[in-house]
Amino acid sequence: MGPHTVGFRTAFATDYSRRYGAQTGRPIFVSSWYPARVLGDSSTLCYGDYLAVTAETEAYAAFAERLTAYNREATIQYGLEQGASLLAQRELLPMRAFRNAEPVAGSFPVVVYHPGLGGSYEENSILCEYLASFGYIVVSSTFQPEEASSLNLDWDLTRSFHDLGFLLNTMIPCWFAATGPLQHNDFTSQGILDTIERHPDHTEATRIRQRYNAICDLTHHFLDHTLKGQPEPTCADEQLIALIHRPERQVHSAA
Numbered sequence: 649m650g651p652h653t654v655g656f657r658t659a660f661a662t663d664y665s666r667r668y669g670a671q672t673g674r675p676i677f678v679s680s681w682y683p684a685r686v687l688g689d690s691s692t693l694c695y696g697d698y699l700a701v702t703a704e705t706e707a708y709a710a711f712a713e714r715l716t717a718y719n720r721e722a723t724i725q726y727g728l729e730q731g732a733s734l735l736a737q738r739e740l741l742p743m744r745a746f747r748n749a750e751p752v753a754g755s756f757p758v759v760v761y762h763p764g765l766g767g768s769y770e771e772n773s774i775l776c777e778y779l780a781s782f783g784y785i786v787v788s789s790t791f792q793p794e795e796a797s798s799l800n801l802d803w804d805l806t807r808s809f810h811d812l813g814f815l816l817n818t819m820i821p822c823w824f825a826a827t828g829p830l831q832h833n834d835f836t837s838q839g840i841l842d843t844i845e846r847h848p849d850h851t852e853a854t855r856i857r858q859r860y861n862a863i864c865d866l867t868h869h870f871l872d873h874t875l876k877g878q879p880e881p882t883c884a885d886e887q888l889i890a891l892i893h894r895p896e897r898q899v900h901s902a903a
Contacts, residue, residue, distance in 0.1 A: 649744060649777075649778060649781040650778070650781035650782035650783065651781070651782075651783075652683035652684070652752065652780065652781045652782065652783055653683070653684050653685065653686050653746065653749065653781075654681055654682070654683070654684060654744050654745040654746065654749075654777050654780040654781050655681070655682050655683070655684025655686075655745060655746055655747075655748070655749030655750070655751060655780075656679070656680070656681050656682075656693060656745035656746065656747055656748075656749070656777075657679070657680055657682075657747065657748050658677065658678065658679045658680075658701065658702075659677075659678055659704075659819070660675060660676065660677055660678075660703055660704075660705075660707075660708040660711070660712070661675075661676050661678070661814075661818065661819055662674065662675055662676065663676055663810075663811075663814045663818075666794075666810065667794065668794060668796055669794070669795055669796030669797070670796075671796075674794070675708060675711045676789060676811060676814055676815070676819065677701065677711075677712075677715060677769070677789055677790045678787060678788075678789050678815060678819045678820075679769055679770070679787070679788050679789070680785060680786065680787050680788075681745055681773075681776040681777055681779070681780035681784075681785075681786040682751050682752075682756070682780055682784075682785045682786070683751065683752040683754070683756060683780060683781075683783055683784075683785075684746060684749035684750060684751055684752060684780075685749065685750045685751070685752055686746050686749050686750075687750070690746050690749065691746075692742055692743055692744055692745060692746055693742075693743045693745050693746070693747055694739060694740055694741060694742055694743060695738055695739055695740070695741040695743055695773070696738075696739025696740065697743075697747065698719070698743070698770035698773050699716060699719040699720050699723060699739065699768075699770065700716050700719075701713075701715040701716045701719065714799060715790060715799065718768065718799040718800070719768045719769075719770065720735060722766065722767060722768040722771070723735065723738065723768065723771075725766070726766065726767065726771070743773065743774075743777060744777045744781070745773075745777050745780070756783050756784060756785045757783070757784050757785070758784070758785045758786075758787065758820065759776075759779055759784050759785070759786045759787070760786075760787050760788070760812060760815065760816070761775075761776060761786060761787065761788040762788075762789075762791065762808060762812070763788070763790075763791065763801055764801075765801060765802070765803065766800055766801055767801055768790070768801075769788040769789060769790050770788070776788065785820075787815060787819075787820060789811055789815060791807065791808045791811050793807070794807060
């Protein structure tokens with residue numbers, strides 16, 4: 649871990665320009681790991697705290713309850729070979745982040761994490777905590793389907809692009825006052841990279857290119873090096889090290 653204590657917080661908002669099932673307004677969940685200052689005898693989160701999503705208002709209570717159930721199902725399906733019998737043990741594992749800890753004042757680079765197919769927002773929480781400890785603000789979301797009947801993350805990349813845009817333009821500025829245009833690094837799934845590679849003229853793909861400093865796929869060790877004309881690294885670990893020590897684009901966090 650790096651020199652910073654890690655804070656963690658979540659929030660909900662509604663994108664009223666889009667629909668969610670039969671209703672007007674798409675609920676957007678956002679989580680963030682960030683450099684923090686911890687006072688008093690605060691204790692770190694357990695892994696189960698990541699799985700259990702809570703909403704501060706009744707408007708998002710039902711959605712939060714569904715997300716909690718989905719997070720647990722996804723963890724069992726993709727993360728626990730022995731199934732539900734190990735979930736209770738996994739939920740008790742201590743993590744490194746402190747809930748709602750006071751952010752450290754200063755300017756920090758932003759990483760947006762996009763889960764993989766069928767994944768959940770916290771699936772790489774150890775990596776998110778690690779990056780935050782080195783001075784990154786790390787943001788993740790759920791990118792759920794437009795049909796309210798399912799929360800399983802699928803291949804609808806245009807929807808993901810729109811969610812990413814809402815995060816960058818609306819939700820992140822609500823938490824962190826930007827010193828300039830918000831521009832970010834993105835650790836994402838292979839699907840978005842496939843779209844950018846095969847359809848370079850896709851409108852949404854072009855917008856993503858314009859907003860990010862680099863796009864890294866952690867599954868296939870792929871870097872969209874065309875963003876900056878950089879050579880492709882030999883493995884994801886090398887790029888992680890490069891990004892951690894290359895804070896080119898930053899967001900200001902006021903304590």
